[in-house]
Amino acid sequence: MAPSLEVQEEETALPFSNPTHTNEAPPHKSKVTVVGSGNWGSVASKLIASNALRLASFYDEVRMWVYEETLPSGEKLTDVINRTNENVKYLPGIKLGKNVIADPDLESAVKDSNMLVFVTPHQFVEGICKRLVGKIRGDVEAISLIKGMEVKMEGPCMISTLISQHLGINCCVLMGANIANEIAVEKFSEATVGYRGNREIAEKWVQLFTTPYFMVTAVQDVEGVELCGTLKNVVAIAAGFVDGLEMGNNTKAAIMRIGLKEMKAFSKMLFPSVKESTFFESCGVADLITTCLGGRNRKVAEAFARNEGKRSFDELEAEMLQGQKLQGVSTARELYEVLSHRGWLELFPVFATVHEIAIGRLPPSAIVRF
Amino acid sequence: MAPSLEVQEEETALPFSNPTHTNEAPPHKSKVTVVGSGNWGSVASKLIASNALRLASFYDEVRMWVYEETLPSGEKLTDVINRTNENVKYLPGIKLGKNVIADPDLESAVKDSNMLVFVTPHQFVEGICKRLVGKIRGDVEAISLIKGMEVKMEGPCMISTLISQHLGINCCVLMGANIANEIAVEKFSEATVGYRGNREIAEKWVQLFTTPYFMVTAVQDVEGVELCGTLKNVVAIAAGFVDGLEMGNNTKAAIMRIGLKEMKAFSKMLFPSVKESTFFESCGVADLITTCLGGRNRKVAEAFARNEGKRSFDELEAEMLQGQKLQGVSTARELYEVLSHRGWLELFPVFATVHEIAIGRLPPSAIVRF
Numbered sequence: 117m118a119p120s121l122e123v124q125e126e127e128t129a130l131p132f133s134n135p136t137h138t139n140e141a142p143p144h145k146s147k148v149t150v151v152g153s154g155n156w157g158s159v160a161s162k163l164i165a166s167n168a169l170r171l172a173s174f175y176d177e178v179r180m181w182v183y184e185e186t187l188p189s190g191e192k193l194t195d196v197i198n199r200t201n202e203n204v205k206y207l208p209g210i211k212l213g214k215n216v217i218a219d220p221d222l223e224s225a226v227k228d229s230n231m232l233v234f235v236t237p238h239q240f241v242e243g244i245c246k247r248l249v250g251k252i253r254g255d256v257e258a259i260s261l262i263k264g265m266e267v268k269m270e271g272p273c274m275i276s277t278l279i280s281q282h283l284g285i286n287c288c289v290l291m292g293a294n295i296a297n298e299i300a301v302e303k304f305s306e307a308t309v310g311y312r313g314n315r316e317i318a319e320k321w322v323q324l325f326t327t328p329y330f331m332v333t334a335v336q337d338v339e340g341v342e343l344c345g346t347l348k349n350v351v352a353i354a355a356g357f358v359d360g361l362e363m364g365n366n367t368k369a370a371i372m373r374i375g376l377k378e379m380k381a382f383s384k385m386l387f388p389s390v391k392e393s394t395f396f397e398s399c400g401v402a403d404l405i406t407t408c409l410g411g412r413n414r415k416v417a418e419a420f421a422r423n424e425g426k427r428s429f430d431e432l433e434a435e436m437l438q439g440q441k442l443q444g445v446s447t448a449r450e451l452y453e454v455l456s457h458r459g460w461l462e463l464f465p466v467f468a469t470v471h472e473i474a475i476g477r478l479p480p481s482a483i484v485r486f
Numbered sequence: 487m488a489p490s491l492e493v494q495e496e497e498t499a500l501p502f503s504n505p506t507h508t509n510e511a512p513p514h515k516s517k518v519t520v521v522g523s524g525n526w527g528s529v530a531s532k533l534i535a536s537n538a539l540r541l542a543s544f545y546d547e548v549r550m551w552v553y554e555e556t557l558p559s560g561e562k563l564t565d566v567i568n569r570t571n572e573n574v575k576y577l578p579g580i581k582l583g584k585n586v587i588a589d590p591d592l593e594s595a596v597k598d599s600n601m602l603v604f605v606t607p608h609q610f611v612e613g614i615c616k617r618l619v620g621k622i623r624g625d626v627e628a629i630s631l632i633k634g635m636e637v638k639m640e641g642p643c644m645i646s647t648l649i650s651q652h653l654g655i656n657c658c659v660l661m662g663a664n665i666a667n668e669i670a671v672e673k674f675s676e677a678t679v680g681y682r683g684n685r686e687i688a689e690k691w692v693q694l695f696t697t698p699y700f701m702v703t704a705v706q707d708v709e710g711v712e713l714c715g716t717l718k719n720v721v722a723i724a725a726g727f728v729d730g731l732e733m734g735n736n737t738k739a740a741i742m743r744i745g746l747k748e749m750k751a752f753s754k755m756l757f758p759s760v761k762e763s764t765f766f767e768s769c770g771v772a773d774l775i776t777t778c779l780g781g782r783n784r785k786v787a788e789a790f791a792r793n794e795g796k797r798s799f800d801e802l803e804a805e806m807l808q809g810q811k812l813q814g815v816s817t818a819r820e821l822y823e824v825l826s827h828r829g830w831l832e833l834f835p836v837f838a839t840v841h842e843i844a845i846g847r848l849p850p851s852a853i854v855r856f
Contacts, residue, residue, distance in 0.1 A: 133565070162523070211607070281578055293735075293736050293743075294736065295734065295736045299736065303733050303734050303737050304737045304741075304854035305737060305740055306743070331740075331856065359507060362673065363668075364768045365664050365665065365779045365780045366664065366665045366674075366675040366776055367668070368661055368775070369663040369768075369772040369773070370674060370675055370768065373663075373767075373768060373772035375765070376766065377766060383522075392763070394768075396743070396746065398739075398743060401739075401771060402740055403739070404741035405735070405742055405775065406736055406739040432769040460536075484699075486701065
């Protein structure tokens with residue numbers, strides 16, 4: 117596709133400046149560290165690296181904190197990334213950009229940076245934040261790419277809030293229809309940045325992520341954007357049930373639509389500031405569509421329905437996902453607690469029914485009984 | 487599914503009253519005629535018939551105007567429908583309900599009715615309306631299930647407006663993610679009724695169509711609901727291009743989302759009364775999803791992209807659709823005229839690009855260049 121070509125031209129056309137010089141940081145330039153180096157973290161680093169090179173307002177060097185591992189070859193993962201410019205373990209075959217520097221030391225990775233991109237598995241965020249207290253610059257801005265915050269009885273525990281509270285910094289979010297491997301090969305995609313107050317910061321994040329094949333839009337609605345990223349997994353399970361029952365596209369579209377309405381209603385009931393228009397953004401309807409077309413929540417739910425609920429999600433997960441856990445199932449359970457705690461069960465038939473089917477209280481076909 | 491069973495129980499449980507007695511019409515009861523008997527018209531008759539039997543506010547008998555045909559057997563289509571209770575040509579294998587009376591005479595089919603359901607191919611509507619002038623009751627209410635109005639240079643020519651103007655009556659619309667054959671076998675689905683002023687009438691239409699497997703919601707937005715039904719076909723062609731280019735679900739979701747936003751923006755620019763919330767209804771996001779997952783516009787567009795635009799839509803249509811025409815391609819052309827006429831081309835990249843690809847001015851891959 118033409119857009120991707122353009123990017124590569126820029127990358128090769130621009131002279132590569134020596135990373136070391138970027139440590140003397142004049143205040144007007146921003147320095148970026150990506151905290152995390154999994155599949156999505158590596159793709160994010162690639163996007164950011166191409167823009168850091170291209171734009172004068174950023175230092176060329178992008179640090180990527182890597183949880184160090186020793187590869188079967190005996191080499192350290194960071195050494196291989198820095199030598200081959202590739203995350204051979206989590207994003208093989210994709211060049212990250214020569215200006216991405218893998219760093220196994222969390223403190224050294226963040227110390228010069230004023231823009232931190234959090235993209236780790238959500239269960240590690242709290243621990244990482246605790247280690248970063250007192251180790252970051254005073255003017256740091258953060259953004260979270262982490263989907264899958266926890267929904268607790270009293271309401272959801274937002275990852276962006278967790279980061280803000282532990283580090284006393286502002287934290288935006290970036291969510292959307294973002295299958296990492298498709299963005300890695302520069303297939304056209306979109307994302308949404310959610311910000312709280314500061315429009316300028318939001319635009320800076322948009323600049324840092326936007327490429328001709330990755331279109332980013334900012335909306336002033338952190339909660340709305342972040343909730344979309346979690347709640348859509350519950351709807352994807354409902355969509356998977358419909359697939360497993362072979363009810364066809366009409367029914368699937370109907371369940372996705374009702375699910376989207378429940379996502380919107382739930383978000384607005386918890387956070388009155390949430391905007392209707394956020395659900396028309398990539399983080400809303402587009403991410404929902406991607407997740408309900410592909411995605412492992414949908415896939416395992418389809419198998420669950422095909423087995424008429426006779427095989428549990430745990431069993432199917434173990435078999436189909438090599439022990440990985442489905443976010444959708446646990447989110448549905450947590451969501452159910454919130455709904456019953458607040459007396460909202462009747463208002464959210466799809467959310468409630470997904471959990472009752474998942475625990476075997478109702479048959480999969482109940483997903484279309486209203 | 488349980489819902490469909492419920493309906494059948496009702497149908498068999500309720501006594502069938504003799505259609506002839508329903509001609510002495512006390513004013514408080516409504517009498518319904520379905521004008522049209524194709525695939526969707528037959529399914530609509532089935533839905534209506536089950537409610538006409540169940541609800542005291544409607545006469546049991548539902549007249550269905552049938553464009554008379556002689557079947558290969560030599561029998562008249564209307565005779566076979568009235569004997570077998572099945573539209574053997576357009577909806578074989580599905581019982582319409584004993585209270586559906588096929589009538590080949592348009593005048594006699596409508597003369598006692600105060601509720602007319604229009605569900606013919608859109609090119610026949612004008613002719614039918616002309617024949618109905620002076621032949622209908624004074625208190626008639628109409629609803630149009632016809633998707634695919636024409637978009638003329640000065641703006642779209644709405645079918646509901648056409649009916650209202652020719653017959654001097656109020657006309658609602660019913661649109662949604664409605665694949666007729668899936669509703670015929672009572673798979674769960676939804677629809678949206680769009681009404682202008684009178685909420686009571688809208689609720690009456692909702693009553694008449696709603697079944698446990700067909701959920702209908704009313705919104706005060708005729709134009710928004712009706713425009714969704716047409717514009718979504720253009721987005722489906724864009725989605726088909728993405729499928730043909732094998733760009734994956736991310737890209738497809740992004741194009742569907744941008745398409746939905748363009749549907750919304752275009753409708754609101756033409757009719758300021760159009761509501762944002764309408765696009766969250768079945769006629770909006772759900773119909774878009776169904777059409778972009780299945781649907782012949784998507785299918786032929788996929789083939790067009792696979793052939794890198796080397797084979798024209800006319801050629802592919804003839805080959806794939808036995809001479810049927812694609813609404814999406816002609817709508818895209820008409821839409822393009824409106825957009826260039828008003829200087830809006832830059833505001834609607836998906837709408838504009840679909841047409842420019844369809845006429846060979848741009849390659850299919852241009853669908854993702856913004």
